Each structure stands twice: as C-alpha cells, then as structure tokens.
Amino acid sequence: MTNAHADWWKQAVVYQVYPRSFYDANGDGLGDIAGVTAKIDYLAALGVDAIWLSPFYPSPLIDGGYDVADYRDVDPRLGTLEDFDKMAAAAHAAGMKVIVDIVPNHTSTEHEWFRAALAAGPGSPERDRYIFRPGRGEHGELPPNGWKSTFGGPAWEPVGDGEWYLHLFAVEQADLNWKNPEVHEDFKTTLRFWSDRGADGFRIDVAHALAKDIDSRPLEDWPDDPGQSCLAQSGSDDENPLWDRPEVHDIYREWRQVFNEYEPARFAVGEAWVAPEHQWMYASTDELGQVFNFEFAKKNWFAADFRLAIEEGLDAAERSKSTTTWVLSNHDVPRHATRFALPQVPSSTHHQIATDWLLRDGTTYYEDREAGTRRSRAALLMELGLPGSVYLYQGEELGLFEVADIPWGALEDPQAQMTAHGDAIKGRDGCRVPLPWTSLDATGDFGFSGPADHAAPHLPQPAWFAQFAVDVEEGDEASMLSFYRAALALRRALIVPTGDTSLAWDEANAGDVVAYQRPLADGRTLVSMTNFGATPVALPAGEVLIASAELVDGKLPQDASAWIACA
Ligand code: GLC
Numbered sequence: 001m002t003n004a005h006a007d008w009w010k011q012a013v014v015y016q017v018y019p020r021s022f023y024d025a026n027g028d029g030l031g032d033i034a035g036v037t038a039k040i041d042y043l044a045a046l047g048v049d050a051i052w053l054s055p056f057y058p059s060p061l062i063d064g065g066y067d068v069a070d071y072r073d074v075d076p077r078l079g080t081l082e083d084f085d086k087m088a089a090a091a092h093a094a095g096m097k098v099i100v101d102i103v104p105n106h107t108s109t110e111h112e113w114f115r116a117a118l119a120a121g122p123g124s125p126e127r128d129r130y131i132f133r134p135g136r137g138e139h140g141e142l143p144p145n146g147w148k149s150t151f152g153g154p155a156w157e158p159v160g161d162g163e164w165y166l167h168l169f170a171v172e173q174a175d176l177n178w179k180n181p182e183v184h185e186d187f188k189t190t191l192r193f194w195s196d197r198g199a200d201g202f203r204i205d206v207a208h209a210l211a212k213d214i215d216s217r218p219l220e221d222w223p224d225d226p227g228q229s230c231l232a233q234s235g236s237d238d239e240n241p242l243w244d245r246p247e248v249h250d251i252y253r254e255w256r257q258v259f260n261e262y263e264p265a266r267f268a269v270g271e272a273w274v275a276p277e278h279q280w281m282y283a284s285t286d287e288l289g290q291v292f293n294f295e296f297a298k299k300n301w302f303a304a305d306f307r308l309a310i311e312e313g314l315d316a317a318e319r320s321k322s323t324t325t326w327v328l329s330n331h332d333v334p335r336h337a338t339r340f341a342l343p344q345v346p347s348s349t350h351h352q353i354a355t356d357w358l359l360r361d362g363t364t365y366y367e368d369r370e371a372g373t374r375r376s377r378a379a380l381l382m383e384l385g386l387p388g389s390v391y392l393y394q395g396e397e398l399g400l401f402e403v404a405d406i407p408w409g410a411l412e413d414p415q416a417q418m419t420a421h422g423d424a425i426k427g428r429d430g431c432r433v434p435l436p437w438t439s440l441d442a443t444g445d446f447g448f449s450g451p452a453d454h455a456a457p458h459l460p461q462p463a464w465f466a467q468f469a470v471d472v473e474e475g476d477e478a479s480m481l482s483f484y485r486a487a488l489a490l491r492r493a494l495i496v497p498t499g500d501t502s503l504a505w506d507e508a509n510a511g512d513v514v515a516y517q518r519p520l521a522d523g524r525t526l527v528s529m530t531n532f533g534a535t536p537v538a539l540p541a542g543e544v545l546i547a548s549a550e551l552v553d554g555k556l557p558q559d560a561s562a563w564i565a566c567a
Helices: 033-038 040-046 081-093 112-120 181-196 230-234 248-259 276-283 303-320 352-359 369-384 414-419 463-468 470-474 480-498
Strands: 013-017 050-053 097-102 106-108 132-134 156-158 163-166 173-175 201-204 267-270 289-291 325-327 389-393 513-519 525-531 543-547 560-566
Touching (some): 050 201, 081 097, 106 112, 248 267, 303 513
Parallel strands (some): 013 050, 013 389
Antiparallel strands (some): 156 163, 525 560
C-alpha cells in the first residue's frame, strides 16, 4: 500500500509509554492505563503521532511486565480491558495511533500454558509448547548444556523430574517453542485481538530470538555462549542456534498476512539487536515493516559516529524498501542526557561508562549535566530532521537524567537482582523512575499519582526531579519541553508533508560537523547542521527555523544544532 493513510508509521514520531511509571490515576503507586488516558492532552500538545505502550498485561512483574501471564487482558493493577478501550478511543480522537507490545519469545512461568506444562510431565504436548530437555548426569541433575541467560546465571532451570526448560532471560520467563503450530496460532489470535480493539501497530520484543535451532547437533556441542549477534558478525547463517536465525523470517511473513487483514494494514516494529546489515530483512514490508535501529542509542558524542549511524540507517531503509527508525533512549538503556554528560570515549563498548557509573551510584565520573542537556537538544534536531520514524522515550522531552542512586534494596530490574552478588550491574531502573508532573512534592511524588492520598511511587524519585516537572517546563520557553514541542511542530508542518524521503549530505558535512539537506514542504531546502567541535561554524544563508542553542556571532557553537531553510 502506498497511500499516506496506510503508511502513517513510516515517518511517525512515536512516544514510548512505560505504563507503570507514566501516571498513576488510582493512587496505588503504579502507573496505569487510565493514567495514559488522563494525559492524552499532554501527548497531543507535545505533537507526537503515536504512543507505544510497553506491556500492561497480567504479569508477576518480574521483568517489568515483559513476563506476560495472559496476552489478551490488562493487569488488574493497571486497569481493565474497558480502560484500554477508553484510552485507545481518546488517543484516536486526539489524532494519535496506538502501538502495543508483543512478547513472543517467552511467557511468564505463571502463564496457564506453563503451569499445564509442569503438570503434564515429560513428553506431553503441553511441554512441547516450551523448550524442555532432559538434564545431563545420571539423574538429569546437570543442565543440558552451558548456555547462559542474558540476565546472568544458567539459561536452563530444572523442574524436578529430570527435565530442564530454556529461559534466555529470567528464570520466570520460559522460552516458547516456535516449532509448535499451536504457538503460531495463539500469537495470531493475540495480534487479531488487539487489532480488533484498536491497536494500529505492534512492537515485537526480542524479535530476533524466536526461531531456534537446538537439535541439529547434540546440545552439549554448542558453544556455551553463542553471543547475541555473532551470527550477524560472522556472516554465516547456521552458526548461531539462538539469535537471528534465518527461519525467524518465516514467522514474520506469516504475521504479515494477519496485518494485511486490516484496513489500513497493521505494521510492526521489531526489537532485534542485530548488526545493521541484518536489520533490513525484519523491516521489509512482507515482514514487520520496521525494525529498531539502535545505533543512535549506542553512540558516543562524536560526529563521525553519528554520521556512520545515519548512513547505515538510510542504507538499511533502502534495502528493506521501508523506512528506518531513530532511537536515542528507551526503557533498556541509560538516559541519553546522562550518557552525553559522562566522559565520551572513542569506540568504548556502548554504555560501559554509564554502566560503571551506575554501579557506584553515580560517583565514579563527573556527570556534566550542562553538556548532557546541550547535546541532547542538539541530538534531537539532528534526529528529527531525518527521514524515517523517531521513537521518543517518556521523560526525554523533560530532559530527565538517569537516576543513579536508587538504593539497591529498591531496585526492581531482574538484571540487578540476579547479578547483585556477582559481577554486579545496577540494571535499568534509573530510566524507569515515575515521571514528575508537578514541581510541588507536597505528597511525596511530584504529582505522579492523581489521588492526594496515595501509595509511594514504585521506584523512589530524587529531589532534583522538581526542576524537571511538567508544570515548571510548560511555563518556560527555554525548557526542554518547549524545545521538543517547537521542533516536533516544525517537523510535522514542514518536513513530513513532502512525502520525500531523500537526504543529501551538505557540503559542510565533514570533520566535527554533521550536516544534511532535506526538501521542505514550502519548496525551500532544509539544512540541518550539528556542530560537535569547539570552533563555531558559519551557517548557510537562509532563515534559521530553530536552533538548539544561541548562536555566537551568527555562528553555530559547540554541541549545538540548527535548522536553516534555504531558498
Ligand atoms: C526486551 C525488552 C526488555 C526485556 C527483554 C526480555 O529486550 O525491551 O525490557 O527485559 O526483552 O523480555
């Protein structure tokens, strides 16, 4: 389909809501679906095209809801199906689409299928929906092989009768067997269920892990650590049993048939942490439509790194005959305002510095918040001018930093729990702290909960949240929120309507400057320019539409971006 209506997602700005931490309408300290409905006006005023909700399904919340116990219901703590309907209707009435999260690699061990698998015993059809294998050793007391879970510890868990099940993530997240037709049918039912209830699209969790090749050689012959992307790096299609298998694409071609049952066709964006040269397959329009391009979220603040990320993203888009996505932050990575505030080390393993800094409660390195803010503003313009979709993570529009000093005892992320006594990492809670809506902390939660009488927010908020509260930023023209609103409005008015996805590098694009040109709806040409270096740079002749910092003698200073409309 080529009409603009059907292709809305190809140039959309999507706002990720992490429901438990967005807004709590009922006062239990956990954000909820009614809380999203209550803030639809805020999101519409921000100027986003769609909202994506991280999982809100019944879940023991071992992994923030990515451990789903029932794919076709709402967690009672977060609301009801009726609440979802109201939220979707409110979003649609405000002109916004709704994207829901699908978690097909694993279910919670509280899912009725997993309970049935335990009850039914070895060799049963119930066990075949998961990946159960006999243990090694005389009585099956040893794991089938040495695979490790992404969250630490072994990837196999014994169930007491000689069998073990596979979990690539937490023990409470059992991997499904995608060779079983019932699994296929059930997920198609889920996709239709939410499509019928008003979901316009889907975000697919760990999309690159579903197909597994476990039995083509004896389990103990596989390497202990297949690594998440060694397949992509090695270029060979059959070396990695777990990640990015070629057969995974059959699943998405099947889903495409379901998406196309709807008018307009549904789309999906896959979370696939694979090398850029493998991303395009997931994104092709006979599969999901889009895949996250996480390169911006991995880069340190260097012009060459961002230039490469842009080139690779555009290249992937061309190969998939779709569009790419740009992501600076999400619920799995330290917030970019903090990443850009910490020391920038060329080609350091991504997030290593932030991870170390978090581990010591934010004491190992100096967090230069002014630099972090400047660079975040500059990064936003660089990102919003590009062709493709932009995924924003809740709170980045307020310029929030990572919360580094959550006490260990208050952390919820299984990554932190599981590694607390080993090679520790603090996990991902620092970007999942409930949002500050009002600067007044009269009832101890910066307006996170609606009712005056409420439980404490599920993660503690720091005192400095007061400066970043929505009510403060709304009244301040110089705030991050005002800047986001202005930039989003310009993108919507002048860039997207052309329907032209071309980009040309500008002649200034070299050294410390990232500069590109795009067509504008009024016939002029946009030059987006970002200066990473210490020397201010001259701007081309034209109208400055917006700048992330004040110009210095008409020039663009360090860590700043500007959009110039040229004749
Ligand atoms: C994805 C989610 C992450 C979750 C993991 C396991 O990476 O984004 O939050 O922990 O999948 O479901």
